[in-house]
Amino acid sequence: MIEVQNISKSFADKKVLQNISVTFETGKTNLIIGQSGSGKTVLMKLLVGLIEVDEGNIFFDGRNFTVMDFKERKNVRKEFGMVFQGGALFDSLTVLENVVFPLNVFSNMSKSEKIDRAQFCLKRVNLENAGHLYPSEISGGMKKRVAIARAIALNPKYLFCDEPNSGLDPQTSIVIDNLIKEITDEYQMTTIINTHDMNSVMEIGDKIVFIYKGSKLWEGSKHDIMQSECDELNDFIFASEFTRLIKKHF
Amino acid sequence: MHLLLYHIGRYVLLLKKVFSRPEKGRVYLNQTLDELVTIGFNSVGIVVIISIFMGAVITLQTAYNIENPLIPIYLIGLGTRDSMILEFSSTVVGLVLAGKVGSNIASEIGTMRVTEQIDALEIMGINSASFLILPKILAAVIFFPFLTVISMFVGIFGGWAAGVLTGAVSSTAFIYGLQYAFVPFYVVYALIKTIVFAFIIVSVSAYEGYYCQGGALEVGRASTRAVVYSSLVILLFNVIITQLLLAK
Numbered sequence: 001m002i003e004v005q006n007i008s009k010s011f012a013d014k015k016v017l018q019n020i021s022v023t024f025e026t027g028k029t030n031l032i033i034g035q036s037g038s039g040k041t042v043l044m045k046l047l048v049g050l051i052e053v054d055e056g057n058i059f060f061d062g063r064n065f066t067v068m069d070f071k072e073r074k075n076v077r078k079e080f081g082m083v084f085q086g087g088a089l090f091d092s093l094t095v096l097e098n099v100v101f102p103l104n105v106f107s108n109m110s111k112s113e114k115i116d117r118a119q120f121c122l123k124r125v126n127l128e129n130a131g132h133l134y135p136s137e138i139s140g141g142m143k144k145r146v147a148i149a150r151a152i153a154l155n156p157k158y159l160f161c162d163e164p165n166s167g168l169d170p171q172t173s174i175v176i177d178n179l180i181k182e183i184t185d186e187y188q189m190t191t192i193i194n195t196h197d198m199n200s201v202m203e204i205g206d207k208i209v210f211i212y213k214g215s216k217l218w219e220g221s222k223h224d225i226m227q228s229e230c231d232e233l234n235d236f237i238f239a240s241e242f243t244r245l246i247k248k249h250f
Numbered sequence: 251m252h253l254l255l256y257h258i259g260r261y262v263l264l265l266k267k268v269f270s271r272p273e274k275g276r277v278y279l280n281q282t283l284d285e286l287v288t289i290g291f292n293s294v295g296i297v298v299i300i301s302i303f304m305g306a307v308i309t310l311q312t313a314y315n316i317e318n319p320l321i322p323i324y325l326i327g328l329g330t331r332d333s334m335i336l337e338f339s340s341t342v343v344g345l346v347l348a349g350k351v352g353s354n355i356a357s358e359i360g361t362m363r364v365t366e367q368i369d370a371l372e373i374m375g376i377n378s379a380s381f382l383i384l385p386k387i388l389a390a391v392i393f394f395p396f397l398t399v400i401s402m403f404v405g406i407f408g409g410w411a412a413g414v415l416t417g418a419v420s421s422t423a424f425i426y427g428l429q430y431a432f433v434p435f436y437v438v439y440a441l442i443k444t445i446v447f448a449f450i451i452v453s454v455s456a457y458e459g460y461y462c463q464g465g466a467l468e469v470g471r472a473s474t475r476a477v478v479y480s481s482l483v484i485l486l487f488n489v490i491i492t493q494l495l496l497a498k
């Protein structure tokens with residue numbers, strides 16, 4: 001469980017996030033949605049400590065991450081897995097080496113154990129035959145899946161995914177969404193996903209948090225979202241003709 | 251001025267990060283060995299080629315400038331030797347390496363920055379600055395002196411070959427000049443310069459890459475800046491070191 005208490009962040013004079021409080025529960029897929037530029041990536045980077053908060057606290061199962069030093073954070077970070085917006089695979093390493101990398105850093109496994117574990121994770125994302133390829137040799141969807149395999153290599157307790165299916169076709173997106181959902185259930189992780197894809201919202205949104213211009217305006221589950229009374233949220237969800245049509249027949 | 255101070259401050263902070271909290275030692279060893287190949291070994295070719303031609307040109311120019319029959323012809327060998335050792339094999343080679351290695355480092359690290367690979371390292375609790383930059387600094391500082399020595403030998407050979415082939419100087423006179431009034435400290439001076447230049451090239455280029463923001467265009471700009479600034483800093487330190495070491 002991750003508890004976020006009253007966090008705010010500004011860059012120079014620009015307020016990017018204001019006073020956000022929210023709880024992300026264990027074993028659930030928590031979605032952060034909002035327009036481009038609303039602050040989703042910044043929020044996620046605050047959670048993992050890539051950017052420091054100006055105010056507020058973040059607790060990982062009761063541990064206050066905000067006040068920790070580098071070493072203490074490293075202990076918590078062992079339990080993190082993160083899928084970046086662009087995949088962020090290491091170009092100079094093969095797919096298999098990418099997945100082995102976090103194991104090299106954190107685990108005391110033998111070389112063959114690490115490779116077995118990496119192969120297992122690649123199999124989990126249906127890429128068991130791509131281990132020898134370099135990131136430049138695989139498709140965007142495959143990169144995302146490798147990034148997921150790398151993120152789950154250490155059996156994380158907390159999984160962060162920044163737009164895991166942006167730039168992918170709807171079918172591949174759903175495959176990736178469901179993969180994340182399955183893994184979350186299977187290992188009882190606390191999963192947080194940034195997205196602006198309504199398909200994802202309706203497919204795997206156990207909990208949905210709507211960020212609008214840096215503030216949290218709404219939260220609920222995929223079952224509540226169709227009836228929400230929040231105007232900004234409705235403008236966001238029902239932005240296209242297609243979604244308005246769905247709402248009419250709902 | 252404000253901006254210059256800002257960059258110098260941030261550069262110093264980055265270096266502090268590079269030299270603190272090393273990760274597992276073995277990882278560094280492997281990385282450094284890899285970098286020795288990419289940064290050092292892969293530069294041998296270009297250093298050999300430019301050195302041969304530079305040595306040849308120095309010899310020919312010296313030969314054509316000696317018109318006074320009172321000036322002994324062996325001075326051509328001496329001139330080639332001292333020009334190569336004092337300036338070309340360290341400074342000019344340094345500038346060429348700034349172009350080759352510097353742009354390479356800035357674009358590599360810059361790409362890692364804009365594609366969030368550096369964030370991915372940080373999230374694993376890795377000191378990304380140290381992990382990425384320290385092996386490159388070590389590799390350059392270890393290998394560049396060899397490049398300088400190679401450049402000295404090859405350059406002098408190029409001078410000898412050009413002099414003898416064009417008939418500007420006889421082989422015996424050239425070789426006599428090479429041995430005449432040799433100051434071993436000049437070699438030490440050149441090697442000290444090389445080590446300083448190696449550090450400058452890698453750290454300045456890495457700085458440009460590490461703080462790159464934006465996309466592919468920005469990476470390109472960072473790599474251009476890396477070459478320009480590391481060259482400027484090299485020229486500046488060339489003057490400083492020369493004043494410190496050679497001034498009587």
Ligand SMILES: Nc1ncnc2c1ncn2[C@@H]1O[C@H](COP(=O)(O)OP(=O)(O)OP(=O)(O)O)[C@@H](O)[C@H]1O
Binds near residue numbers: 011039
């Ligand atoms: N390092 C930074 N310095 C200054 N401003 C920043 C920085 N990072 C983000 N911002 C600003 O914060 C705002 C929110 O950016 P963020 O990347 O979180 O948006 P996002 O919701 O993830 O958008 P997208 O869906 O396009 O990824 C933007 O206006 C951006 O310009």
Ligand SMILES: [Mg+2]
Binds near residue numbers: 040041042085194
């Ligand atoms: Mg984003």
